Amino acid sequence: GDSVTQMEGPVTLSEEAFLTINCTYTATGYPSLFWYVQYPGEGLQLLLKATKADDKGSNKGFEATYRKETTSFHLEKGSVQVSDSAVYFCALSPFDAGNMLTFGGGTRLMVKP
Amino acid sequence: GAVVSQHPSRVICKSGTSVKIECRSLDFQATTMFWYRQFPKKSLMLMATSNEGSKATYEQGVEKDKFLINHASLTLSTLTVTSAHPEDSSFYICSAPRQGANQPQHFGDGTRLSIL
Numbered sequence: 001g002d003s004v005t006q007m008e009g010p011v012t013l014s015e016e017a018f019l020t021i022n023c024t025y026t027a028t029g030y031p032s033l034f035w036y037v038q039y040p041g042e043g044l045q046l047l048l049k050a051t052k053a054d055d056k057g058s059n060k061g062f063e064a065t066y067r068k069e070t071t072s073f074h075l076e077k078g079s080v081q082v083s084d085s086a087v088y089f090c091a092l093s094p095f096d097a098g099n100m101l102t103f104g105g106g107t108r109l110m111v112k113p
Numbered sequence: 114g115a116v117v118s119q120h121p122s123r124v125i126c127k128s129g130t131s132v133k134i135e136c137r138s139l140d141f142q143a144t145t146m147f148w149y150r151q152f153p154k155k156s157l158m159l160m161a162t163s164n165e166g167s168k169a170t171y172e173q174g175v176e177k178d179k180f181l182i183n184h185a186s187l188t189l190s191t192l193t194v195t196s197a198h199p200e201d202s203s204f205y206i207c208s209a210p211r212q213g214a215n216q217p218q219h220f221g222d223g224t225r226l227s228i229l
């Protein structure tokens with residue numbers, strides 16, 4: 001079946017540091033890929049998405065590129081802020097964004113001032 | 114603002130109690146909703162797909178009789194944890210996609226269920 005693997009956390013960075021959270025997936029066909037963010041005590045929010053190979057999703061300074069050749073969707077941000085501290089989940093949907101999601105294990109990011 | 118409302122946000126109750134969690138789409142109709150369970154410091158696991166007007170589709174290993182799902186209207190799905198026990202304590206999250214191709218899912222804020 002489909003699966004998503006992302007780097008384990010926690011990831012601890014200083015403010016303005018560069019962030020990379022790795023995500024790789026296994027799926028048949030052409031899944032859609034997502035990054036969701038969960039702030040403390042809140043539900044999940046969609047951060048960005050990409051629906052086909054070589055698409056780049058971006059939002060709030062975060063970026064991720066759908067790499068079919070490496071089955072990856074790594075999340076990056078050039079300069080993190082304390083407010084970015086949260087848990088980040090990589091996910092895929094086999095058909096389109098409106099279908100069930102398979103999540104990675106989540107990566108907790110802690111940004112220190 | 115929120116487009117999917119989940120209620121209650123937190124429940125603490127005694128073992129043996131049945132608990133109902135509601136998931137509402139606020140400004141759109143959702144023929145399908147999804148229920149996930151999140152264990153502490155773990156990822157979200159899909160429990161079931163709630164289908165308006167028909168039976169829910171449960172993932173392997175999820176007990177249908179323990180987790181009753183009803184999707185009686187286009188804006189409301191309920192998850193009832195029947196005769197809850199401490200091992201049912203978890204964070205339950207619903208999501209609903211807007212209708213149409215490639216529409217994103219909107220998540221509720223989740224329900225933290227604690228069974229004493």
